[in-house]
Amino acid sequence: MPKGVVLAQRSLFKIRDALAKEGLDWIDWRPGDVSLIGIPGFHVGGIWWAMQGFSAGATNVAMPRFDSGVAVGLIRDLGVTTACMVPSMLRLLLAEPGSGPDDFRTLRKVVYGGSPISETLLAECLETLDCDMAQIYGLTETGNTAVCLPPADHVPGGPRMRAAGRPYPGVQVKIIDSDGSPVPAGTVGEVCLHSPANMLEYWRQPEATARTLVDGWIHTGDAGRLDEDGYVFIQDRIKDLIIVAGENIYPAEIENVLAKHPAVADAAVVGVPDDRFGEAVHAFVALRPGAQAGPRDLLEFLRERIAAFKIPHRFEFVDRVPRNPSGKILRRELRDRLWQGRDRKVN
Structure with a gap:
């Protein structure tokens, strides 16, 4: 393995261990991981997950396009340990004829995001996949994921099953009203994110950039709220x-x-x-x-x-x-x- 990859892998493991000590090992990598890339590569989530696996030195299993039957076979036959999917893919995976818990026994963690997930589907995933689940929320404009709901908060019937999660270290979240003023906890408004990975601009679209990136904050266009503990709850797209x-x-x-x-x-x-x-x-x-x-x-x-x-x-x-x-x-x-x-x- 090239020296640069080895150093990157060691660095990631050091970061993982440091986060674990703080109880923040929400998305981790382990030696011997086999990662399934279910999200298309043209989407920021797909390329992000692929690069995460490459950087960690994991074995990446890439699908030309998502097919639930093929995905079940890959997980079972190649011993996939971790995967990243959107809720609709998880729904198809569980509905695949003939599939069952034995097909997913090697899974230890599934990361999901990209669209809202129902509590019913999430409960089915926890039961059938029988592995840790971690939800991510972010945008291409924030360098992908900026908020994560860790496995510990995935408790069926728990108060945070509808949350998108908490911001990563170094990421800030605020909720604003239509005038751009911050609102109190529990009040629904537009979700704004400030991340070290924020975009610089939209290519040759200065007006769109000015609307989205304001004083270092990404205006997501999502309606949501914060609770007293800093958990982000996404209601919907404002335009919806x-x-x-x-x-x-x-x-x-x-x-x-x-x-x-x-x-x-x-x-x-x-x-x-x-x-x-x-x-x-x-x-x-x-x-x-x-x-x-x-x-x-x-x-x-x-x-x-x-x-x-x-x-x-x-x-x-x-x-x-x-x-x-x-x-x-x-x-x-x-x-x-x-x-x-x-x-x-x-x-």
Whole structure:
């Protein structure tokens, strides 16, 4: 192995040991690790995970494209110990016909992020994969991950299962209102990050740079809050906010509750025009194979779990919820048809 790689590997292990002493060994590397790269290389998460593995001297297993059946076989046959995926990949992995806990027995840690994850899916991962889970949150603009929810906080039913995590050492987080002023803990606003790995600029886009990078802070465009202990909770993208009669509704909250219904495989929620209240909540629902559920079933299920004004005005059943390669819901694709002929309130 080249001397530079050896030195880098030793440095990473020293950092790992130092973090472990402080209880911060959230994403660690160990001698003999076999790492599965599930996220595409054109995404910052994919190239970041690949370079992490290379720097640590791990064996990297790269997939040309994600295929859940192939991924299960690679984990089982090559003894994969650690992997990085988005929630939609984890959902496909668990749903792969014929797969089970024995296929994942070599896994010790799975890092996930890129889009919101439902508590139901997270609980299924903890049970079936039977390994440590670590959630990451960040942007290309922050050099990828800036916040992490460590394995110790992955307690089913625990208060932090919905959190994105805590900022890494050297990373700062603040929540601001529409005027740019910081808000108190527990108040929802725009999440801003200050990281040593912040971008310098968007290539030849000075106006976009000025909007995103303000006084050294990256304005993420995400709505979220901080709790008293400094944990970050992401509500949703600000542009995906639905306003019904003056009340703010975040789609991810409703999607998370819908995912708990035993018949629901996936769900997406968007705002649609409403002459009376400005917007109404519209839910797209994909059912599990062979499962049955109608609008009334979902309506009664939600009534016991969320406020009445957040319950969807209409349920539309679809074969699948459209997502991009990073696992993010393509809300614009879902909204376009529903906003035809209207002055758009969202992009």
